[in-house]
Amino acid sequence: KQWYQRRVRGLMASLVLVFVLALARVSISSAMTDQRMNGPIRDITYLGVKNGRMVVAYRGMGRVDFMGVNLAQYHDTNCMQQNRKYGDRNCQYAEFPLISFPATVKIVGSTIAHQGNSYSCRKPAVESWSYVEIGPDGMPVRQHFGNNNKF
8 A cells, every 4th residue: 555655646746747847848938939029129130032022030019110111011921931931030020022122221110019917018219220231132231220128
């Protein structure tokens, strides 16, 4: 009988350990998602032309737009498809139609105010932005960042 009780206690301890490890893994992955999806728009980076589209990477909740150029963002792929195409860099991607190159553009973020369990995010007084000098091949020649790094 003692052997049986020790065996049951050992199995119970193993189950608790497995549950704790699974819970820790979920919280780690959700923390990575929080970093990518929450907070003000920041880290705006023009990646270049890929698959016939101009690709911009950014972090935060909201969207990015090209200033002075009326471009509608493509919404025909989800984040998992974009991660497969461009790599999972813990960011979001925005895809835009091509413009004539070479060009100098300003990409500006537009944060959506939101609130979570342990934080709240207001729309910043000054949004993050990036000046990009694009070469004739559509790839970035030079970028200058103005980030809202208070997150």
